[in-house]
Amino acid sequence: MKWFTYLSGALLIAGSVAPAMAQSSGAVLTVPNEATLPKGPVGDAIKYGRALLSNTRRMLPNNVGNGLNCSSCHLSGGTVAYASPWVGLTGVFPEYRSRNGKLISLQERINDCFQRSMNGKPLAFDSTEMNAIMAYMKWLSTGVPTGTSVTGRGFEKIDASLNPDHARGAALYASQCAACHGSVGQGTTNPQGGYVFPPVWGPDSFNVGAGMARLYTAAAFIKHNMPLGRGGSLSAQEAVDLAWYVTQQPRPDYPARIHDWPKGGRPKDAR
Template identity: 70%
Template sequence: MRIPLKMAVPLALALALAAALPARAAQDQVPFVVPDPASVPKGAVGEAILRGKALLSDTRKLLPGNVGNGLNCTNCHLNGGTVPYASPWVGLTAAFPEYRARSGKVISLQERVNDCFQRSMNGKPLAPDSGEMNDILAYMKWLSTGVPVGHDVAGRGFEKIDTALVPDSKHGAALYAAQCASCHGAEGQGMPNPAGGYVFPPVWGKDAFNVGAGMARLYTAAAFVKHNMPLGQGGTLSAQDAVDVAAYFTQQPRPDYAARAKDWPLGGKPKDAR
């Protein structure tokens, strides 16, 4: 198959960038360090940092116009984005702008944040220059204190999991009932909070993340589950168990995301992408 000339250059660049990523991760990784809360500065910057943390922790309540489901950002980015292998925000401002294969281009941290609002939160993006976006970036910058630009932090993203593992969703359904339903509900509906929102988030249905979210991908969800679930007992499930339970809940009904049709414009769509 011949690749049109106008696509050949960006495709070649994308492949080159992708090939360079493992070497960068191995060579330029730095330790995972969460700043001392006492180091939040006084004054306007410190106030922005604290507002950003609040927005990310109570997103549904504080940004109702941008959240279209029942989630907060910290439902996946655990403990204010400070837990390794739970997609932490530590070090992010040192990594962006960054090439993202799903977008097929280099994106800013603002774009990455809005990607989550549109997919994981099934909502609407923030204005890139809004006060709320600046507060969120201020919090992420504070979490990235001391991380050199261009370096990755150990524990970034999710723990790697073997994508050759074959899922067994029937076994996953049994595991979900035994290990997950007490918090997330027998029908994935979450545990409602009488004061509003959820004590534990829904994992499918209208108030869950949509099909375009990273957590809707089998092996991404399995990696999160393996390291972090059940909450407080992370690492107790085998990799196979994590793949099985993820195979069960990722395929349950959830909101659609039409714009996913434009994902991976340069090719390379993962096998578990919805």
């Protein structure tokens, strides 16, 4: 099962914004035509931001502490519904996040993912790289009314009352995932460097503070998007079983998680 994938170089998420549950909205998720890219410095920044999010590990080695790219979770460059798309995000931030317990900017949300999903270090808010990422997300959000989420933002909802079964999850991983992500979650390496299919646990995967390390967040992603090309073929129970097996495997720690949900409301699957 191809839980995550890299489609490097193409119009393709560490980057990494909001593995939150999907929200209802009145805006249709529409990806701008490539022909609408502006000329000059702004267009160059948009292209650079897209490249950074698709080849994050190679292009930002000082900020990424594992083997992932942002496009590992934000499929096809953040353009796929219910795969945490970036379309429309620039119009809904600043946004209150209960995990942070405060209103945060989109730059803060991006850095949250660099520190958690990428197990790395934040970008400077005024850096060329952060501005390029913001430019790409702004372009993706063309035509989405300010303050409106697109249909398919975040992940689809999944029944959080379902209880996982470890043995069933292990069997599902062996039959659906191991061919691409390895028998022990180590991923499939690329001879040119990095991963063709990234690791889903171990030292080169996301840390325990990442949204994808949570049972029902991971299950929601799996249910809608995996196996790659056959999203929706697993039942909700199978997705929960599989997510439990994967999320409970060893992965890097994130000590700062003890400060999450400072005002309460910690989800039952929080690590």
